[in-house]
Amino acid sequence: MTVLSKNPIHSVIYLIGCFFAIAGHYLILNAHFLAVVHIMVYAGAIMVLFLFTLMLMNLNEETEKHKPALARIGAVIAAGVLGMVLIAVFVKADAMPVQATQNLTIGTVQNLGKVLLDEYFFPFEFASILFLSAMVGAVLLAKKDKTPVL
Amino acid sequence: MATLLSIFSVVPIQHYIFISAVLFSVGVLGVLLRRNAIIIFMSIELMLNSVNLLLVAFSSYHNDASGQVFVFFIMAVAAAEVAVGLAILVTIYRNVHTVDIDELKNLKW
Numbered sequence: 001m002t003v004l005s006k007n008p009i010h011s012v013i014y015l016i017g018c019f020f021a022i023a024g025h026y027l028i029l030n031a032h033f034l035a036v037v038h039i040m041v042y043a044g045a046i047m048v049l050f051l052f053t054l055m056l057m058n059l060n061e062e063t064e065k066h067k068p069a070l071a072r073i074g075a076v077i078a079a080g081v082l083g084m085v086l087i088a089v090f091v092k093a094d095a096m097p098v099q100a101t102q103n104l105t106i107g108t109v110q111n112l113g114k115v116l117l118d119e120y121f122f123p124f125e126f127a128s129i130l131f132l133s134a135m136v137g138a139v140l141l142a143k144k145d146k147t148p149v150l
Numbered sequence: 151m152a153t154l155l156s157i158f159s160v161v162p163i164q165h166y167i168f169i170s171a172v173l174f175s176v177g178v179l180g181v182l183l184r185r186n187a188i189i190i191f192m193s194i195e196l197m198l199n200s201v202n203l204l205l206v207a208f209s210s211y212h213n214d215a216s217g218q219v220f221v222f223f224i225m226a227v228a229a230a231e232v233a234v235g236l237a238i239l240v241t242i243y244r245n246v247h248t249v250d251i252d253e254l255k256n257l258k259w
Contacts (some may be wrong), residue, residue, distance in 0.1 A: 005215040008186060008188060008189060009188055011192060013210075015192050015195070015196070018199075019199070020198070022202075022203055025166075025203055025206075025207075026203075026206055029206050029207060029210040029214055030210055031206050031209075031210060031218055033218070034206060034218055034221055034222065036203075036205075036223065037222065037225060042195070042225075042227050043231055045229065046195065046232050047230060049233065049236055050188065050192065050232075050236070051192070053188060053239065053240060054184075054188060054238045055244075056240065057188075057240075057243050074182075075179060075183045076183070078178070078182060079175050079179035079182060079183075080175070081180045083171055083172060083174075086171035086174065086175065087168055088170050089173065111215055112215055112218055112219065112222075114247065115215040115216065116219050116222065117220055119216070119219075120219050120223075123223060127223055127226045127227075129205045130230055131229075131230055134229075134230035134231075134233050134234050135233070137234050138233040138234050138236075139237075140238040140241050141237035141238055141240075141241050142236070142241060147213030
């Protein structure tokens with residue numbers, strides 16, 4: 001429905017529903033920290049960003065033309081074939097890990113924090129540097145250039 | 151709560167693989183089918199989320215927390231990507247007043 005609805009605002013709303021469903025899957029898989037982070041980052045931040053951009057562009061009337069019919073049929077066939085190939089590969093693949101005895105504490109904040117700041121400390125810091133550069137870049141790109149930037 | 155989770159946790163991992171494959175295919179379909187660049191961005195988010203779901207599933211079934219750390223980093227990169235991409239789209243819209251990807255062919259020869 002995210003893909004197929006004509007109005008982009010409806011598309012965003014359906015995508016929020018999809019993200020909440022994925023967060024529910026994280027909860028089922030005992031990844032509590034990731035479920036909370038997922039809801040905050042995606043449903044909270046990214047979707048607000050999408051909605052804000054859509055309303056800024058005033059695209060909420062259904063003015064979008066469709067692609068030509070040949071391209072649409074080709075797109076549907078290509079995506080369907082991709083999905084079928086992926087599923088067929090995974091049906092054939094055996095030796096999947098059987099369910100281990102499930103450790104209920106693996107996705108908690110305490111355990112993930114230990115792993116994140118012990119083993120993955122430098123990638124964590126690099127992620128913060130990436131955020132800083134992305135923030136500067138986004139502000140610089142979206143700024144109206146009345147005064148020359150450089 | 152614990153009994154509820156133990157009921158749910160007998161789901162075999164193949165089901166998570168299938169739902170991730172379907173979600174990824176829907177994302178690919180969105181990229182191929184639509185002309186609005188913002189919806190193409192949303193489809194890319196859908197694909198990233200399917201991969202995240204699969205990583206969390208495998209991490210949970212293997213009792214290994216590294217997968218969930220990777221998912222955390224993927225979320226960070228996705229957030230940065232969306233911020234920069236939407237800034238680029240706002241700039242494009244300000245210049246040419248459309249985000250239709252079939253109209254944006256100035257870079258074509």
